[in-house]
Amino acid sequence: MINSILFLLLLIAGIGFFIRNSKKIIAAVHLGTPLPKVDRKKERWFQMLRLAFGQQKMHRNLLVGVLHLVVYLGFIIINIELLEIIVDGLIGTHRVFKGLGRFYNFAIATFEVFALLVVFSVIVFWMRRNLLRIARFWSPEMKGWPKSDANWILIIELVLMGLFLTMNAADYTLQLKGHEAYPLAGSFPVSGLVVPIFQNFSLETLVLIERVSWWMHIGGILFFLNYLYYSKHLHILLAFPHTFYASLEPKGKMANNEIVTSEVKMMLGLPTEPVTAEEVSFGARDVHQLSALQLLGAFSCTECGRCTASCPANQTGKLLSPRKIMMDTRDRATHLIEKGDTVKENFLLDHYITREELWACTTCNACVEECPIGISPMSIILSMRQYITMEEASSPSELNSMMTNIENNGAPWPFNSEDRLKWID
Amino acid sequence: MAEYAAEGKSPEVLFFVGCAGSFDQRAQQVTKAFVKILNSANISFGVLGKEETCTGDPAKRAGNDFLFQMQALTTIETMNAYGVKKVVTTCPHCFNTIKNEYPSLGGNYEVLHHTQFLKQLLEENRIQIEGGSFKGKKITYHDPCYLGRANGVYEAPREIIKKLEAEIVEMKRCKKNALCCGAGGAQMFKESESGKKEINHERSEEVNASGASVVAAACPFCNVMLNDGATATDSSVEVKDLAQLIVEAADL
Known part of the structure; x- marks a missing residue:
């Protein structure tokens, strides 16, 4: 009885805290301009299926793709066991679904095999990240918390799998020893290997190991659920909505601002309906002027750095790193949600992202092409450039000359439009 | 295009030369080469000539949507006035802009990059490489x-x-x-x-x-x-x- 109450409290605390954090994320995303009306639903579901469920872009590197798939499937499949853990915890039963017989044995065996595969994958990931000098894991923005965050995620996953297997091993040993509270149930191809060691332990010790692992396992899962908000690991949830909402247009297409269209049409004497807007501003100086999709992207980003590794500016030593653009955007949005606009002048532009970074972009779309879940760091760069040029008129002077040339001569160079046909000579 | 229009005709395709193709020395060579191919394949094509102006691509990427749309709407007015249906260009930036960013401003054309156009000509044997x-x-x-x-x-x-x-x-x-x-x-x-x-x-x-x-x-x-x-x-x-x-x- 006491155990059931304790369990209920733990569950309520874990889920309650998670709901609180989820609301913060939703509020942060809604700092941006609203998502457009959802069109082309079929294509969107397909894009989600392809990128998020199918992880299509992860398989470009086969080894990493397969390992990532194992961890992802393991995460989903092993968590089916949560159902039983929750029922057991709430009503004080033990392995309540054991009546399912062969199906139950098959399920437990599957969970065990996946747990082992996850352990293997996570160890390989840890080695890739810490022992191999893969450049994208060692960029300047990956110092401090981002680096330890990545390792903590791997460690927590390892510990959770370890607890799951330990719990099963102790349970199975008790079953074999004929302990009355542990009737035969389940099939244990992996944890069964530990039985020879556990066999020498007393019944009390084994029950203690089993109980402690059981509680730590469920506690660990609830901890991890709430750790997500503070970590880069939110992609396990947000990759799904992000790939649904992500652009379906050709990557080269930049949207046209309707207010500008209306103004220009009036200037050119073309028929137009004036667009009424309360506050007209162009581009983004802060997260409020970015779109909800761009902010959702920032929270979905798992800082893998494929974008940065493919960025021509970054590869040639410029300050720009597309991953940092996403991290900065998230940091700023989180700051606003957690602490409010404490220091008025600390906008995303300048305080987080410098102009030098923004102007180094060649808009080549390599970062967008690379992102496994369809995030576009480039779109944020272009939004911020638009602010600098249209609101401040402070773009680099060479670009100002280029734009003056277009205005005066209809070409980015100071040539006379009368000479447009000179190539014929 | 103006000459075709004066005769009440419209060519099969508008060749959008682009600023580089008009003014840059290396790009001019490409323009000439492409025109040679069009002529040898007997394609009826027109150019906007002095009426052509920058599509606005560099202005848009530099953050100036206003200047971009000035250029875009002006160009669309010109092209629509000539009843342009099909555009070919040797510049991927012009290609991208006209194809993706003009439709929502009222410019709807079939847009081809010259490599796509040339591939078609080769497949149809309208040009032969010997x-x-x-x-x-x-x-x-x-x-x-x-x-x-x-x-x-x-x-x-x-x-x-x-x-x-x-x-x-x-x-x-x-x-x-x-x-x-x-x-x-x-x-x-x-x-x-x-x-x-x-x-x-x-x-x-x-x-x-x-x-x-x-x-x-x-x-x-x-x-x-x-x-x-x-x-x-x-x-x-x-x-x-x-x-x-x-x-x-x-x-x-």
């Missing part, structure tokens, strides 16, 4: 960002190289993974930010490592960047647009 002056030569192809990743056109340019009977050697980074030449996003018009290296030098090193004697370009800006890159890396690899390669092979 003699095989490139037979057995190694040619590599540099994917322009605004043709490749931006619009998914990877195969048409490569088909042309195959028709030249040349051997395509791919660079380490090609197609979706192709490295930018460094000119896009209005970088063409400014010095690059400080770093360890110029992007076009990095790309030219890949060109040189491919073992090709010619690098085929399909964008006037890539053309300039790769040519500068070749000079900077002391390379003898020739930079040529696909239209120029066809003119050479067909001896037009």
Whole structure:
């Protein structure tokens, strides 16, 4: 009885805290301009299926793709066991679904095999990240918390799998020893290997190991659920909505601002309906002027750095790193949600992202092409450039000359439009 | 176009020459080569000439949507007045802009990059390449960002190289993974930010490592960047647009 109450409290605390954090994320995303009306639903579901469920872009590197798939499937499949853990915890039963017989044995065996595969994958990931000098894991923005965050995620996953297997091993040993509270149930191809060691332990010790692992396992899962908000690991949830909402247009297409269209049409004497807007501003100086999709992207980003590794500016030593653009955007949005606009002048532009970074972009779309879940760091760069040029008129002077040339001569160079046909000579 | 309109005719296709194609010396050579091919294939085409103006691409990428839309709406007015249905251009930036960003402003055309157009002409045997002056030569192809990743056109340019009977050697980074030449996003018009290296030098090193004697370009800006890159890396690899390669092979 006491155990059931304790369990209920733990569950309520874990889920309650998670709901609180989820609301913060939703509020942060809604700092941006609203998502457009959802069109082309079929294509969107397909894009989600392809990128998020199918992880299509992860398989470009086969080894990493397969390992990532194992961890992802393991995460989903092993968590089916949560159902039983929750029922057991709430009503004080033990392995309540054991009546399912062969199906139950098959399920437990599957969970065990996946747990082992996850352990293997996570160890390989840890080695890739810490022992191999893969450049994208060692960029300047990956110092401090981002680096330890990545390792903590791997460690927590390892510990959770370890607890799951330990719990099963102790349970199975008790079953074999004929302990009355542990009737035969389940099939244990992996944890069964530990039985020879556990066999020498007393019944009390084994029950203690089993109980402690059981509680730590469920506690660990609830901890991890709430750790997500503070970590880069939110992609396990947000990759799904992000790939649904992500652009379906050709990557080269930049949207046209309707207010500008209306103004220009009036200037050119073309028929137009004036667009009424309360506050007209162009581009983004802060997260409020970015779109909800761009902010959702920032929270979905798992800082893998494929974008940065493919960025021509970054590869040639410029300050720009597309991953940092996403991290900065998230940091700023989180700051606003957690602490409010404490220091008025600390906008995303300048305080987080410098102009030098923004102007180094060649808009080549390599970062967008690379992102496994369809995030576009480039779109944020272009939004911020638009602010600098249209609101401040402070773009680099060479670009100002280029734009003056277009205005005066209809070409980015100071040539006379009368000479447009000179190539014929 | 004005001359066609005066006769009450409209040509099959509008060749949008672009600012580089009109003014830049290297790009002018490409314009001439493309026109030679159009003439030899008996394509009726027009150009806007003095009525042509920048599509607005560099202004938009530099953050000036106002100037972009001024250019775009002006150009759309002109093209719609001539009843343009089909546009072909030798510049991937013009191509991307007219194809993707003009429709919502009232400019709806069938837009082709010249490599797509040339591939069609070759397939329909409207131009014939004889003699095989490139037979057995190694040619590599540099994917322009605004043709490749931006619009998914990877195969048409490569088909042309195959028709030249040349051997395509791919660079380490090609197609979706192709490295930018460094000119896009209005970088063409400014010095690059400080770093360890110029992007076009990095790309030219890949060109040189491919073992090709010619690098085929399909964008006037890539053309300039790769040519500068070749000079900077002391390379003898020739930079040529696909239209120029066809003119050479067909001896037009």
